[in-house]
Amino acid sequence: MGTTPHLRLDVAILDRNIEAMAGLCGAAHLSLRPHAKTHKSPEIARRQLSAGAVGLTVATIGEAEVFAPACDDLFIAYPLWVDAADADRLRALAERSRILVGCDSVEAARRLSRLPVEVVVEVDSGHHRSGVQPARAGELAARISELGLRVRGVFTFPGHSYSPDARAAAADDEAAALAVATSTLAAALVPARLVSGGSTPSAAFSRAGVLNELRPGVYVFGDAQQVELGTIGFDQVALTVVATVVSHAGGRAITDAGSKALGADRSAWATGYGRVLELPDARIVALSEHHSTIEWPGGLPALGSLVALVPNHVCNAVNLADSYHLTDGGTWPVSARGRNN
Amino acid sequence: MGTTPHLRLDVAILDRNIEAMAGLCGAAHLSLRPHAKTHKSPEIARRQLSAGAVGLTVATIGEAEVFAPACDDLFIAYPLWVDAADADRLRALAERSRILVGCDSVEAARRLSRLPVEVVVEVDSGHHRSGVQPARAGELAARISELGLRVRGVFTFPGHSYSPDARAAAADDEAAALAVATSTLAAALVPARLVSGGSTPSAAFSRAGVLNELRPGVYVFGDAQQVELGTIGFDQVALTVVATVVSHAGGRAITDAGSKALGADRSAWATGYGRVLELPDARIVALSEHHSTIEWPGGLPALGSLVALVPNHVCNAVNLADSYHLTDGGTWPVSARGRNN
Numbered sequence: 001m002g003t004t005p006h007l008r009l010d011v012a013i014l015d016r017n018i019e020a021m022a023g024l025c026g027a028a029h030l031s032l033r034p035h036a037k038t039h040k041s042p043e044i045a046r047r048q049l050s051a052g053a054v055g056l057t058v059a060t061i062g063e064a065e066v067f068a069p070a071c072d073d074l075f076i077a078y079p080l081w082v083d084a085a086d087a088d089r090l091r092a093l094a095e096r097s098r099i100l101v102g103c104d105s106v107e108a109a110r111r112l113s114r115l116p117v118e119v120v121v122e123v124d125s126g127h128h129r130s131g132v133q134p135a136r137a138g139e140l141a142a143r144i145s146e147l148g149l150r151v152r153g154v155f156t157f158p159g160h161s162y163s164p165d166a167r168a169a170a171a172d173d174e175a176a177a178l179a180v181a182t183s184t185l186a187a188a189l190v191p192a193r194l195v196s197g198g199s200t201p202s203a204a205f206s207r208a209g210v211l212n213e214l215r216p217g218v219y220v221f222g223d224a225q226q227v228e229l230g231t232i233g234f235d236q237v238a239l240t241v242v243a244t245v246v247s248h249a250g251g252r253a254i255t256d257a258g259s260k261a262l263g264a265d266r267s268a269w270a271t272g273y274g275r276v277l278e279l280p281d282a283r284i285v286a287l288s289e290h291h292s293t294i295e296w297p298g299g300l301p302a303l304g305s306l307v308a309l310v311p312n313h314v315c316n317a318v319n320l321a322d323s324y325h326l327t328d329g330g331t332w333p334v335s336a337r338g339r340n341n
Numbered sequence: 342m343g344t345t346p347h348l349r350l351d352v353a354i355l356d357r358n359i360e361a362m363a364g365l366c367g368a369a370h371l372s373l374r375p376h377a378k379t380h381k382s383p384e385i386a387r388r389q390l391s392a393g394a395v396g397l398t399v400a401t402i403g404e405a406e407v408f409a410p411a412c413d414d415l416f417i418a419y420p421l422w423v424d425a426a427d428a429d430r431l432r433a434l435a436e437r438s439r440i441l442v443g444c445d446s447v448e449a450a451r452r453l454s455r456l457p458v459e460v461v462v463e464v465d466s467g468h469h470r471s472g473v474q475p476a477r478a479g480e481l482a483a484r485i486s487e488l489g490l491r492v493r494g495v496f497t498f499p500g501h502s503y504s505p506d507a508r509a510a511a512a513d514d515e516a517a518a519l520a521v522a523t524s525t526l527a528a529a530l531v532p533a534r535l536v537s538g539g540s541t542p543s544a545a546f547s548r549a550g551v552l553n554e555l556r557p558g559v560y561v562f563g564d565a566q567q568v569e570l571g572t573i574g575f576d577q578v579a580l581t582v583v584a585t586v587v588s589h590a591g592g593r594a595i596t597d598a599g600s601k602a603l604g605a606d607r608s609a610w611a612t613g614y615g616r617v618l619e620l621p622d623a624r625i626v627a628l629s630e631h632h633s634t635i636e637w638p639g640g641l642p643a644l645g646s647l648v649a650l651v652p653n654h655v656c657n658a659v660n661l662a663d664s665y666h667l668t669d670g671g672t673w674p675v676s677a678r679g680r681n682n
Contacts, residue, residue: 130588247471264605
């Protein structure tokens with residue numbers, strides 16, 4: 001199993017999760033373009049593509065470079081600000097793959113204007129991060145088109161689905177925002193062929209009549225946030241961090257998986273810094289770089305025991321590791337680990 | 342400067358920070374054994390050793406393996422639970438360096454008992470993580486000695502210094518705990534030659550009459566937590582994450598440095614997810630993997646501007662990067678990046 005802490009991946013659950021999301025999208029007549037930032041693994045991307053994904057979503061040019069050999073249709077769903085070096089990298093990528101790039105300003109579009117990429121206008125559907133207001137999407141799309149760029153459509157990330165009881169409402173907001181954006185594009189005579197949304201918590205509530213593509217990422221593995229949001233059960237968690245119990249100080253189980261293995265993510269609504277796979281009543285009450293402090297109902301696990309911890313946010317936990325240890329033996333590399341620019 | 346986000350290191354400030362802590366320890370007649378988990382860089386470790394550090398502290402066997410070529414006196418200040426593979430690694434390390442290992446249980450000590458290492462008993466001084474209660478240290482030291490292991494002394498990490506107005510009080514707790522522990526070792530006829538404590542926030546308040554060694558880590562770089570705790574000013578921050586402003590959505594500055602560059606750390610008392618070096622009134626109000634959302638008083642920085650962000654917890658930010666970009670040109674590798682087991 002290797003020295004702890006390390007990532008443990010149950011490929012049977014992974015495959016079930018991949019099939020389930022493919023089935024959900026298929027039944028809803030939505031294209032699925034999974035976000036590869038979650039797993040950073042071409043091996044997993046190939047499984048998603050084999051199950052019917054139309055392409056991949058990535059967050060950075062670096063990730064696109066890792067996934068281009070496995071996929072000829074990549075959407076960098078991020079408002080890139082492209083410098084000369086980035087432009088060269090995008091040109092090289094476009095020689096083998098179709099490259100879509102997110103955009104929410106004319107200024108950023110200008111820097112894309114001589115590149116062989118298509119642009120997707122980002123709109124804000126309530127997460128209030130990047131993206132223009134939906135009513136402004138058509139105006140921006142028209143100006144981008146005037147630069148000689150091809151506008152493929154519109155996209156949003158309904159990230160406010162990451163809140164208790166907000167999953168369905170965020171999907172409603174997503175549909176409303178994308179409907180407005182699409183109509184403003186039509187009014188500007190820039191048809192939106194791509195209408196893309198999606199997050200793992202909101203996926204089941206997506207409005208296929210408005211959207212034609214989903215970009216969820218976390219669903220492949222699941223994590224403690226998804227369990228606590230009610231998106232999945234523990235039996236759908238494919239990835240855990242295996243840790244060793246190193247101390248019983250203070251009557252608690254102290255393990256060697258800290259923030260450098262689990263990530264430090266903790267939403268205001270989270271019950272702790274992650275969960276214990278086999279013991280839903282346990283709580284990770286404190287986290288240092290190399291320690292998790294776990295209140296463990298019933299008898300403490302023996303010193304030296306291996307325990308499987310579920311990170312709050314699996315994308316950040318994966319980005320801290322160099323490889324997956326498969327439950328049935330072997331390893332896969334986290335090929336795009338650190339390719340975050 | 343390289344594509345953003347990336348780590349920017351000001352070597353002049355780094356050197357001043359190294360000298361200042363060496364001076365503080367020298368004046369107090371305390372040995373300095375800096376924690377190398379902060380920087381994971383043999384280049385920086387050599388500077389610390391040249392400035393008078395007696396050795397290095399590390400958190401894992403993997404870090405010890407990276408630093409052994411630079412240092413022949415390494416303290417793995419962690420309650421290791423050693424398996425057969427770990428034992429082989431410790432034996433190999435001990436061929437070139439003196440190896441000290443933390444311990445807070447007889448069970449863990451048994452697994453060290455045939456290895457060429459010295460043991461340091463960990464005590465809890467108020468952080469309530471690992472470590473025995475100070476009054477129990479002598480009893481544990483005696484039992485460890487009976488296993489044939491050499492007990493070098495006692496150590497603690499006063500991590501509760503990471504709280505507003507707690508820096509001096511945590512140093513008091515540290516001294517009280519180590520004084521009790523030292524006396525119980527003496528009573529058990531296991532003299533404590535090493536009495537080790539220290540954290541960056543509490544370092545200036547350390548009681549040299551009780552301690553003889555400090556193990557601070559963060560002081561080399563500084564970070565937003567240290568600024569907000571009052572340990573340092575912004576002019577002592579040597580390391581920042583350089584980010585590009587990619588969006589003005591919502592009237593805020595959105596940059597490309599998110600939790601995969603800054604780390605997701607946020608203490609309850611922090612004012613945000615990090616700080617802006619040149620603008621103390623700015624606040625990072627939201628963080629995603631590839632976005633930081635910054636409320637920026639006055640006019641927003643232009644799209645495409647580079648801004649220097651100060652991570653809340655620099656140790657986790659460094660562990661996310663493969664290299665340091667030096668302000669005067671060149672790069673240093675983060676050699677122990679990911680060596681967290």
